[in-house]
Amino acid sequence: MSNAIVSIENLVKRYGENLAVDHFSLHVEDGEILGLLGPNGSGKTTTINCLLSLLQYDKGDIQIFGKPMRPDAYDIKSKIGVVMQNVAVIETLNVYENVDFFCGLYIRDKATRKQYVEEALEFTGLSDYKKYKPKKLSGGLLRRLNIACGIAHKPKLVLFDEPTVAVDPQSRNAILEGIRKMNREGATIIYTSHYMEEVEELCSRIVIMDHGKNVANGTSSELKNSLKNRETIRITLPNQSDDILRALKEINHVYEARFENDDVVIRCDGGEHNLVHILSYLSDSHIPFGRVITEQPTLNDVFLEITGKELRD
Amino acid sequence: MPVFKATIRSLKTYYITILVYFLVFAVFGTMTSRMNSGSTDSLYEDVVLDVAVIDHDHSTFSEALVNYLDTTQHLVDANTTKPRELNDNVRFDIYDYALVIPEGFETSHELEYYTSSNSASGYLMTEKIQSYVQDIVVYLNSGYPIEEAIALTDEQIADVDNTSATILDETGTHQRSFFTGMFTFNGYTLLMMICISVGSVMTYMKEKDVNNRITVSGMSFVKRNIGLFLSVLVIGILLTSASILFTIVTNLGDSAIHKIGYFSLNTFVLMFVGLGIAYFISSITKNDSIISMLSNMIVLSMAFLCGVFIQTELLDDTIVAISHFLPLYWYVQATNYINAHALGEMFSTDFLTYLAMQLVFAAIFFVAGLIISRKKEQYAI
């Protein structure tokens, strides 16, 4: 507990009848990169806005750096950086002026600020675009400017709210690498995204939110291990019969077997050497088979299993 | 049909703006029309003035003077005794003349007046009062008692007032009807409503992505342009009809109600001018705020130069000559024409010219807009 940079306890936020955040708790340790996942409308952004004291909430307790977070907690605010979901820059100021303006809200010393701004531009690869107005920037550059404005003052805690939406793979890589670098330099990161592979690659711990609740919490492998399905095996079978399915289901750890087109799809809930057992059954029974594919679960599977497959807003 | 429906629906975004201008029309149009109706086109005809009298003396003499003014002029409440306020009321036509009868007037015979600086009607009023007071003073000095002096003066003034002039041209007595005022003012408000709403609605259709999406939808060029054209026309007709209906409904008893068909015709012709300007503006910019600004600049300036707010007779001749090159001038001319002519003599070359000129300007704006749009597309600005 002593190392918790952010601690949210039982946060409740209602919009009229609608319960946006439902007794949500979260702890972020110093030096962590925490991935906050959830479908649209699950309450991620609302939680972040409450965390930043931009939104009033109905119940709960929020502490940052061990102190209660309030709208006028300037000492806390000065150590936080925010990269919003939507690009938040001033249209009529150029790239340098934007970064300088927002950095200036935190850093008063002129020389330090100048150095920080240059570093932020360097960091986001915008040094060649200093004089450009936001309108003239491409989507990826604009996102990078959005980031530069949020992190120029070298905050201890940075909140990234879906920073890589509509960004090309090259820019995305650069952004993720940058976040890792910031983390290595000592910043604690809270990162929300829809891109599972990004979160899997970047985050040391993942929290999945749905309907305003904390529905899963752990490292990527912990989450995957929590799934019933631990291995999916797909084998092409020219001769298909219900007897084969029955026999397959009797193999240890196999909990589901069914035909999909020319294939039989077998799901296992753990155990080792499942493939060996299945293949030996097939050859022992002289059942001819073709291509064999085995798949480990991904974070995406975890996400869909936990949050369901129906469409969200 | 989809383009038509979408355009009409997108009008909802601008309902506040439309409402504001309609309100301006309803309130200010009515106010100015009330102020100006009954007054005359020539400005000088009405010689019975609104006179405010403040009598501090309350003597036989002062009361006789008040009585004289009451019988010959239209006495109004001064509403104040402060010199500056009296002066402002006179300067801004609340009344034409203010007379202060100070205490001790019966002996001093001194009066103080306020009138719009050097105005002709003010000069005349002063002369009348001077002559009335002078008569009584002369009689008093000659030994008549006050009552007799007043009686004699009243009698001879009444007698003299019978003198009349021979007027060669009697047709110059055009009363300005309330409708004329309303429709003239509508030249400003209707153009504003159409320019802002139609101008803004059209930009969404010109928005590159929206336009591309519609273009790839497989709907034919003709069909979607007909849709756009029809929707814009319907918006124009709705706004125009609303303004006309409002004028009729609020003033059913107006003396010019039988001419409403002609006023309406003229207003519908003006609608095309509005649509033309709207198209022109929307070809220049897609920004709502700049559309609103350009509409204001063009329409408001034009309204001042073409006689909507200030009657053409008062404007400089050069300006009037220049305003011939502005569509609103012809609209105002047509409105005045309808005001001044009887139903039977309405369809003349003059009237048709006024209408035709408006349509020509509508076409000019439309073509200018078309050229700008084309050029912009060519150079991909």
Next chain:
Amino acid sequence: MFGRIFLYKLKELIRMKWIIGWNFLFPIVLATAFALGFGNLIDDDPIDFHTIPVGYVSELSAGDADASEPSAFLQVLEELSDDTDDTTVLQLYTYASEAEAKDALSTDEISGYYLEDDEDIHTTVPSNGITSTTMLQIVKEYKNYKETLENIAVDHPEAMADALDTLTSDTSFLSQHDFGNDTSPYLQYFYALLAMASLYGSWISTAMLTGMCANMSECGKRFECAPGRKLVAITAGTLAGLCIQALANAVTVLYIQYVLRIDLSAPIGYIILITTLGSAVGISVGNLFGSILKNPILLTVVPLSFAMLCSMCSGLMVATIRQAIEYYAPFFNRINPGAVMTDALYHIGYYGTTRTFYIDLMIMGIIIILNLVISGVLLRRRNYASI
């Protein structure tokens, strides 16, 4: 912090094209339209008195009076056309016959003519109007004098000489109240224009606040996440807005005075003082709007409509409206910032620094303070029920 935000807001706002258009360009365009439209009326108001050219035809029979001696009425006309007076009422032309006079009338050489015969004096004019009324008034006065003298001759012949003296003397019983400065009522349009331009400052404020409040924009969110006192920042932004609006107004004033050459008839320093105070009114009204409204469309429509309505009520389109409101509902003029500012400009232009002028300035001050206090209280909060 204050200085930096001030400078950056200044930079941010001045680069908004629509602010340049609305606040700098629009008043200049409108002022030009005004100057073109009735610049001439300011120098030469058509309702001012103009000397009337009149004709005189005598058809008196020779025996009635000495032919070489002009008739009494003609003497009066000659007196009136004597240009040594302040106001020359008539310019007299005599014609030998009515036909000649009619010809002159048809060519607009004269505005009407008198025909004097043994029975009466006949006035002929082309149409009804102030000219005909003036011409008729001369006849009436002449007849009036004649009748007075006839009455006295009968009742008090001994006083006849004195009466004649009084009637022919220039004794005037009336005097016009003199305020010293005679400015054209048409300047009112320019005053109302300056008031309108000042109120346009309100959307500079709403634009400024949009970037500073989390419930209005993404930039606002970023801004409110930062440490530092919000009201200090908003004050800096407000001051930046004020500078821009005051500058825009000063440019318009100088343009009217020196480019259009329309004398605003008051010391330029005073006018700029009033327009600056007016700018502060506009900016503070905008702060109030910004603190109440959230909808981005309303944030431009409401200030625009407000500015338009206020300036119309202060006489932008029809100069007499402000005075009509003053007559029927003066309270409304006290709370309409446009009318207060127009009134201040009008007073300094026409009467100088009167009590009303200072009251106007005071009302503007009160409006500014009220707006700022209310919007300050509303804007102080930094977290919202919904964003």
